[in-house]
Amino acid sequence: MNPNLQHLFAVAQKPERRIIGLMSGTSLDGLDVALCRFSGHGMATKVQVERFATVPYAAEVKEQVREVFAKSHIDFELLCVLNPWVALLQADMVLACLREWNIAPTEVDCIASHGQTVFHAPRSQQVRAGFPNATLQIGDGDHMAVRTGILTLSDFRQKHVAAGGEGAPLAVYGDYLLFSKAGQDRILLNMGGIANFTFLPGSLALDAIFSTDVGPGNTLLDAFTQRHFPSKSYDENGALASQGQASEPLLQALLAHPFFAAEFPKTTGPELFSPAYVEQAQQRSNTTALPPTDLLATLTQFTAAGIVQAVHRCFAAGTAPAVAIYASGGGMHNALLMSILQKQLPMCTFHTTADLGIHPDAKEAVLFATLANESIAGDPAAFGQGRAGIPAVSMGKISFAH
Ligand SMILES: Nc1ncnc2c1ncn2[C@@H]1O[C@H](COP(=O)(O)OP(=O)(O)OP(=O)(O)O)[C@@H](O)[C@H]1O
Ligand SMILES: CC(=O)N[C@H]1[C@@H]2OC[C@@H](O2)[C@@H](O)[C@@H]1O[C@H](C)C(=O)O
Secondary structure (H helix, E strand, O other), X not given: OOHHHHHHHHHHHOOEEEEEEEEEOOOOOEEEEEEEEXXXXXXXXXXXXXXXXXXXXXXHHHHHHHXXXXXXXXXXXXXXXXXXXHHHHHHHHHHHHHHHOOOOHHHOOEEEEEEEEEEEEOHHHXXXXXXXXXXEEEXXXXXXXXXXXXXXXXXXXXXXXXXXXXXXXXXXXXXXXXXXXXXXXXXXXXXXXXXXXXXXXXXXXXXXXXEEEEEEOOHHHHXXXXXXXXXOOOOHHHHHHHOOOXXXXXXXXXXXXXXXXXXXXXXXXXXXXXXXXXXXXXXHOOOOXXXXXXXXXXXXXXXXXXXXXXXXXXXXXXXXXXXEEEEEOHHHHOHHHHHHHHHHOOOEEEEXXXXXXXXXXXXXXXXXXXXXXXXXXXXXXXXXXXXXXXXXXXXXXXXXXX
16 A cells, blocks of 8 residues: 555544644635644534734735735736745644644644635626536645645635535534534624624524525725825724724615525625725715724624624524524724624624634634534535535545655
8 A cells, every 4th residue: 555545544544643733714814723633523513722912914915915816807817826935834834833843744634725725606697608606716735735745735625516516615514513502593703804604593403404605804995004104004903993984875775785685595705895896886876985993893894794694594483582693804903893793793702713722713623623623534524415515525635645
C-alpha cells in the first residue's frame, strides 16, 4: 500500500487527532489559524481549541487578492499565480504559528484549509443562464501539504456544489455537531463580510435545521468606511455610523432586491452586495448627496435588517418563541449593530459562541477542522439523508505531503 494511504488510515484510527483549521474570509483581514484537538465524530465529536491566532495580511497581500476578488473581469495570469502564492503564504503563516507555539509539524495530523474565495456564483446570481451553481476558492492544497509537510484537506465547497448545494454556508455541519442542544432553539449568527446563520431547533430534528446567508455583514460598511475615511479600515464599534442619521428611502431601496424575499437556504457574496449595489440604490432613492456618516448609519441598519427579517422568517408561523442567539464574526464587535439587533429582536437572548466554549473569532476555522475530522474519521450519514443545502457528503480534497 502507498505509505501515504497507510498514514491516512492511521490518522483516521487515532483516538484523538490534532487538526489545524484555516479560514480566510471575505473581509480579507487575515488568516484565522485554529489548532484543534478532536476525539470522536458525528454527534459524539469533542473539540478543544488548543491555540488560535489571526495572522493579519500585509497590505500588499490584500491588494493582490482584491485584484481578482468578486470581479467579473480580472487578469487571468494573476489568478493563476495567486493560486499557489496564497497557499504558500498561508503555509508559511501556519509554520510560523507552530514555531511560536513550540509545536513541531509532525505533531499535527492534518490541515483543513478553506483557501480564499475569489468568486461565488450561485445560479440565482449568475448573469448567464444554463450553468450550474459555482464557487471558486484559491490556495492550492498540494502546495499547502508539500510546504508544511502536513496532510491537507482543502477545497471543501466543491463537493457541496457537486451534491446539489450552493457551496455555502457550510456552517450548518459544524454547528449541528458542536452546538445543538436538546430543549433549546438556537441561532448561530456569524457576521463576517457576509452575514449568515444556522438554526438549531431544540428538538434536534435533522429536517428542521438549516444554514443560510441573510445579506451583507461588514462588507459594505468596510468598503464605504475605507472610501470616506481612508485612514480607517472599518467603522470601529460603529462610532462613525452612530454620528449619522439613517435614511429610510435608501434603506428601503437597499432591501428591495429579490435576494431578501427568496426562500432559505440561499447564499450570496460581495459580487452582489458591492459598492455599485449601494450607488444604484442611492440613485433610485435620490440619496446620492447623503453625508458619509448618514450612509454608514443606513448601511448598519441595512445589515441589521437582513438579519432581523431572516430571524423573523424562522418563526413565520406565529409569534416568535424565545430563541438564544450566539454571535460570532467581526460584526459582533460593532456595538451599534448589536444594539440595533437587540432592540429589534426583543424575544431573543444574545450570547457569543464563547459561551459555548469556542472563541467567536475562531469559529469558522474550527468549522473547517470539524469538516476534515468528519471526512477522515466520520461518516456522512451523521447528516441523515441530506436535504436542500445540507447534502450528506464528506467534503475536502486530500493532498498528501509526499
Ligand atoms: N471593533 C469592531 N467594530 C466594528 N467592526 C468590527 C470590529 N472588529 C471587527 N469588525 C468587523 O469585522 C470584520 C472582520 O470580520 P471577520 O473576520 O468575521 O470576517 P471574515 O471572516 O473575513 O468574513 P466571512 O465570514 O464573510 O468570510 C472587519 O472587517 C470589520 O468590519
Ligand atoms: C462562498 C463563501 O466563501 N462563502 C462564505 C462567506 O462568508 C460568510 C458567508 O459568505 C458564508 O456563506 C461562507 O462562509 C462560511 C464559513 C460558511 O460556509 O458557513
